[in-house]
Amino acid sequence: MSEVxxxxxxAGIAWELIVVDDGSGDDTQAILxxxxxxxxxxxxxxxxxxxxxxxxxxxxxxxxxxxxxxxLDADLQCRSEDLPGLLDALGDADxxxxxxxxxxxxxxxxxxxxxxxxxxxxxxxxxxxxxxCPARVMxxxxxxxxxxxxxxxxxxxxxxxxxxxxxxxxxxxxPVSHWPRQAGTSKxxxxxxxxxxxRESGQVVRLALQRSRALRALVVVAVIAAVTAxxxxxxxxxxxxxxxxxxNAEVAREMLELGNWSIPHFNQIAYLDKPTMLYWLVAGxxxxxxxxxFAARLPSALSALAVVALTWAMARRLVGGSRALLAAVxxxxxxLVLVFARLVIFDMPFTAYVTLALYxxxxxxLDGGARWLVPVAGLAMGAATxxxxxxxxxxxxLGWFVGRGALPLPRERTPRSAILLATIxxxxxxxxxxxxxxxxxxDFLRYALVDxxxxxxxxxxxxxxxxxxxxxxxxxxxxxxxxSVLMVAMLPELRQCWREETMHGAxxxxxxxxxxxxxxxxxxxxxxxxxxxLPAAVPLxxxxxxxxxxxxxxxxASLGLVGAGAxxxxxxxxxxxxxxxxxxxxxxxxxxxxxxxxGGFLFLGWGLLVLASRWLGAWPAIACAALLSxxxxxxxxxxxxxxxxxxxxxxxxxLLPPGAHVVAFQQFRTSLPFYLRRPVPLYSLxxxxxxxxxxxxxxxxxxxxxxxxxxxxxxxxxxxxxxxYVVTEPSxxxxxxxxxxxxxxxxxxxxxxxxxxx
Numbered sequence: 001m002s003e004v005x006x007x008x009x010x011a012g013i014a015w016e017l018i019v020v021d022d023g024s025g026d027d028t029q030a031i032l033x034x035x036x037x038x039x040x041x042x043x044x045x046x047x048x049x050x051x052x053x054x055x056x057x058x059x060x061x062x063x064x065x066x067x068x069x070x071x072l073d074a075d076l077q078c079r080s081e082d083l084p085g086l087l088d089a090l091g092d093a094d095x096x097x098x099x100x101x102x103x104x105x106x107x108x109x110x111x112x113x114x115x116x117x118x119x120x121x122x123x124x125x126x127x128x129x130x131x132x133c134p135a136r137v138m139x140x141x142x143x144x145x146x147x148x149x150x151x152x153x154x155x156x157x158x159x160x161x162x163x164x165x166x167x168x169x170x171x172x173x174x175p176v177s178h179w180p181r182q183a184g185t186s187k188x189x190x191x192x193x194x195x196x197x198x199r200e201s202g203q204v205v206r207l208a209l210q211r212s213r214a215l216r217a218l219v220v221v222a223v224i225a226a227v228t229a230x231x232x233x234x235x236x237x238x239x240x241x242x243x244x245x246x247x248n249a250e251v252a253r254e255m256l257e258l259g260n261w262s263i264p265h266f267n268q269i270a271y272l273d274k275p276t277m278l279y280w281l282v283a284g285x286x287x288x289x290x291x292x293x294f295a296a297r298l299p300s301a302l303s304a305l306a307v308v309a310l311t312w313a314m315a316r317r318l319v320g321g322s323r324a325l326l327a328a329v330x331x332x333x334x335x336l337v338l339v340f341a342r343l344v345i346f347d348m349p350f351t352a353y354v355t356l357a358l359y360x361x362x363x364x365x366l367d368g369g370a371r372w373l374v375p376v377a378g379l380a381m382g383a384a385t386x387x388x389x390x391x392x393x394x395x396x397x398l399g400w401f402v403g404r405g406a407l408p409l410p411r412e413r414t415p416r417s418a419i420l421l422a423t424i425x426x427x428x429x430x431x432x433x434x435x436x437x438x439x440x441x442x443d444f445l446r447y448a449l450v451d452x453x454x455x456x457x458x459x460x461x462x463x464x465x466x467x468x469x470x471x472x473x474x475x476x477x478x479x480x481x482x483x484s485v486l487m488v489a490m491l492p493e494l495r496q497c498w499r500e501e502t503m504h505g506a507x508x509x510x511x512x513x514x515x516x517x518x519x520x521x522x523x524x525x526x527x528x529x530x531x532x533x534l535p536a537a538v539p540l541x542x543x544x545x546x547x548x549x550x551x552x553x554x555x556x557a558s559l560g561l562v563g564a565g566a567x568x569x570x571x572x573x574x575x576x577x578x579x580x581x582x583x584x585x586x587x588x589x590x591x592x593x594x595x596x597x598x599g600g601f602l603f604l605g606w607g608l609l610v611l612a613s614r615w616l617g618a619w620p621a622i623a624c625a626a627l628l629s630x631x632x633x634x635x636x637x638x639x640x641x642x643x644x645x646x647x648x649x650x651x652x653x654x655l656l657p658p659g660a661h662v663v664a665f666q667q668f669r670t671s672l673p674f675y676l677r678r679p680v681p682l683y684s685l686x687x688x689x690x691x692x693x694x695x696x697x698x699x700x701x702x703x704x705x706x707x708x709x710x711x712x713x714x715x716x717x718x719x720x721x722x723x724x725y726v727v728t729e730p731s732x733x734x735x736x737x738x739x740x741x742x743x744x745x746x747x748x749x750x751x752x753x754x755x756x757x758x
Contacts, residue, residue, distance in 0.1 A: 004080045005039070011084040017042045018060045019074070023050035054157045061143055061152075070137045078135040082176040086137040094142035094169035097128075097161045098135035098176030128165070128173060132158045135176050142169050150207050159204055166208055227308060227332055230630035231301040231341050234637035236294030239648035239671065243691045245344040246648065246671025249296040252282035252344075253674055256291075262436040266692060267668075267707050268679045272444060273452065273694045276433060277386040278346050291677075296344045303352040304341030307538065308332045310355040314362055315542045318507035323545045330541035333626045336479035338633045340531050346388050347531040353384035354535045357396040358514070365407055370414040378422025382429030390453050393426070395535055398521060399514040403539075406509035451697060456527045467528040472519045475530045480537060482562050482625050483544050489558035490547040497547060508546050511539035548622065556618035559625055563610025566628075570603025590643045598639045602632055646751040650675050655748050655755060656725055664689070665714060665728040665736055669753060672727065680727070681707045683714045715739045724758035 008015045021028050021044060032044035045059055061069060068090075070083050082098060090096040134157075142164065146152075149167040156163060164171050209216050240246045247266055254265045255276075264271045264279050281299035289295040311331045316324035331337055340348050360377035364370040377396075384392025437444050477484050487494070497508050518536040522528065548555045577597030583590075606628050613620040645651055653675035656662055663681045664672070668689035673680050687695050687708055695702065702708050717724065718740045726744060728736055733754060736744065744756040 003076075007080040007083060011087075013084065013087065015041060016064075016066065018063050019044045020056040020059050021046040022052070022056045023047045052154055054152055054154050057157055058152050061140075064140060067140055068137060069140055069143065071134055073134040077179050078133065078176055079179060082135055082174075083137065086135060086174055086176070089172050089174040090137050090139075091172070092170075093172045094145075095136060095138040095161060095164045095171045097130070097137075097171065097173055098133040099130040099173050100133050100178040101175045103178050128161050128171060130173070131161050133176065136160065138164075145169065162204065163207075166204075228301075228305060230333075230338060230633045231304055233634050235297050235301060235342060236292055237637050238293065238641060238644040239650035240293055240296065240344065240674060241644055241647045241671075242649065243670045245296070246669070246674060247691060248278060248344045248346075249282065249293075250670065250674040252279045252286060252296065253291055253677075255279050256283045256286050262433065263440050266690065266695075267673055267682065269690070269692075269695055269702060269705055269707055270440070270698075271692055271694060272437065272441070272447070273692050274346060275386045275389060277383060278344075278349055281349060282344060297342055300343060300345060300348040301341050303348040304332075304337055306352040307337065307348070307355050310352070310359050311538050311541055314355070314359045314538070315507075315545060317363060317366060318510070318542065319504055319546055323504075323542075323549050326549060327541045327545035329626050330480065330483045330544055331537055333629045334480045334483065334537055334541070335629045335632075336475075336530060336534060336537060338629050340534060342633070345531065347534050350384055350387045350392065351534040351538070353380045353387060353392065354396045355538050356380040357384065358400060358538075361396075361400050361404070362407070362510075364414065365404060365410045368411045370410075370412065371418045374414060374418040375421045375425055378424075378426045379429060382426040385426070385430050386433060389448065395518055395521065399517045399535075399539075402517040403510045403513040406506050406513055408503075408506060447694065447697060451693065457525045459526055469523060471528050472523055472533055475533055476519075476540070479530060479533060480540060480544070482559065482628060483541070485562050486548060486555050486558055486622075486625065487540070487544045490544075490551065490555060493547040493550050493554065494543070497550060504546055504550075508543055511543040511546075515539040515543065552618035552622060556614055556621040559610055559621050560614050563607040563614075563621075563624070565607070566603040567607025567611065570600045570605070570607055572600070573597070574600030574604060576600070590640065592643065595636070595639050595643070598635060599632070602628075602635060606631065649753075652727070652748075652750060652753060652755060660725050661723060662725045662727065663714065663717070665726050666711060666732045667727065667729040667753060669727060679707045681709060683709045683711045685711060711735075711739070718743055718758055722758070726756045726758070727753050728756070730754055 004015065004017050017039075019032055019042065021032060023046075029044070029046055032042070036042045036044055043063065045063060047055065047059070057071065060071070068087070070086070072078055072080060072083075078098060078100070086096040086098060146163060146167045146169065150156075150163060152163075161171050161173075209219060240249050251264045251266045251271055254268060255261060258265060258268070261280065261283075262276070264274075264276055278299070282296055285295040285298045289298070308328050308331050312324050312328035314324075315327040318324075319327075337348075357377040357380035360373040360380065364373035364377070381393050381396055384396065386392070434445070441447075477488075480487070494508065494512075497505050498512075499505065515536040518539075519533060522532045525532075573596050577593045577595070577600055580593050581596060582593045606624070609627070610621055610624045613624050649669035649672040652669065653672060656676065662672075662676065663683060665683045666685075666689065668680070668682050668684075668691075670691060682689060684690075687699050687702070690696075690708075695708070699708075714726075725747070726736065726740075729752065730749070736756070740758070744758055746754060747757045748755045
């Protein structure tokens, strides 16, 4: 009191001092009453219970009667002697605030304050240096204009200068002294400061986005960059992994080279195991970007991003914005999605088309517009069918017919004309390609429906892809990890929400029905692969988002257990890898000592981050769940490169002189034609080395194809004396030696092949 009187009376400033007692339990009230009896310019106000510093400021602002208002804390670390200087600095501005010089706080508080100030400046006011200094002078009229933009929310005292800037008000700053604390005890701890700052940041960012078009654009760019980085980073770093990537990338290259966009070719042999949509996409990417691994994988990466966007759009219509954002994050950070988004394979574009069809059907039911949405769904199912065959029609239709009953009744009856148009569009998309193929091979439809579809569904022996009935539940646990663990832990919330007759309950029932239908469909199939459950990842993500938002505390607690387990297992892996432990065998060779070490440190760091973030609250911990898979995807690009080199013929191709005559004997490296940019004749009895059921089924018809020969005919080529390179596997060397009469000598060998020269 005496300091205020000395500082302001000495400067000739008329003043009134309002002191707000925020529910103190000591004798503060009595002391203030006694002082007010001696000084009429002192007005003490009291809160019956503690309401916080922002509430105290609001009370004081409401009671102030002057045109100018100054603020100070009662701890006396900022003194009233600086107020005249701030008043002079105000000029025609709306707020003059102090910048504390020579902070006298303990170092933990200085560190947390510096971090908080840095975050606030980065988000809102980069030109302001100290946003939380309590020494301020402002115009009452400016406070009224600020209230139009935003009320002073709890914690706004930490953001006051930034809020003035957001409201378009002018702020100036001036250095002020900072003193050791002389009165009272601070109620803030580092945790007590950081947790509300994290919460308040969301409120202020939302306000900033509403006020600034430039910031909205910047945030959109930042979000797009953050989402796309794990998908595009190092996309062309790895060679094409055999057999699938090498074959699919080469089919698209030959489509572009031969100019035949209707009949795919592999090694310049007709290849009709799958329809042509993926090859169109990859060939188009080659035409735009050139022929390389990045261009080959780009359609899969873009398809994954489309799936993320469609997940957000569908969930937004079903359950609203916050849950939609979380559902999109779950899909974007699911390991299964990240893996297959970086491979030249059918399943990611297929998932995008299936999700588009379901989105259109959901919109048509809930919002109307079936006259155009249902035909678009028909087009999407046509594109899905052109990607993977009849399953492109079966999967979305089965999921929709089982799940739609959970949703509210449609706003309007779907016109028969819309269904008819969707059917026509589907028939045109699929039928136009079928007509071209049937002109090439009249019995193709029998092969596609019986050999490729029916037998894939019913015969384990045909495709050798059998798995136990619990294959997909086990796949689910790692495919969406750590979100899958959260979903299992949230089963009580799921059961409760399932029973509710609300839109959230309806959306949950729809999502679970669709996902289970898809998983049961693929479980009944004799052919099982992890990527088959990619379309089910979208409804599962929506269901997970619904239950996590219902009870984030339970989700964070479950995630804490996962983080602790990850930290312990990560430490064990890091130690094991550092001591040279690695797994051996064709299917486990990926787990080298370097991979185990890197993965161990990744799990250790992530687990510790999760445990630390729980200190700040539930949502920071949940946000950490989104970091694990993208971090792994980006960190492991370099670590996994040695393993990918063993699964590709890129290194082998570098050993061959340009234009060298190369053939394959009883082995075929599917990426070798891609890297040589020409076919590699195969000498084989069955043609199974080409990994094409269609070519195997038509082996007799292809008897005279120059790129597919019987093994014995290689003897004549070797005997001709023409310079020749032969690629084979080590187990075929003895057979090859008998054919060549010892005329071939070994040039090089890698993990899978031997290169010989005539």
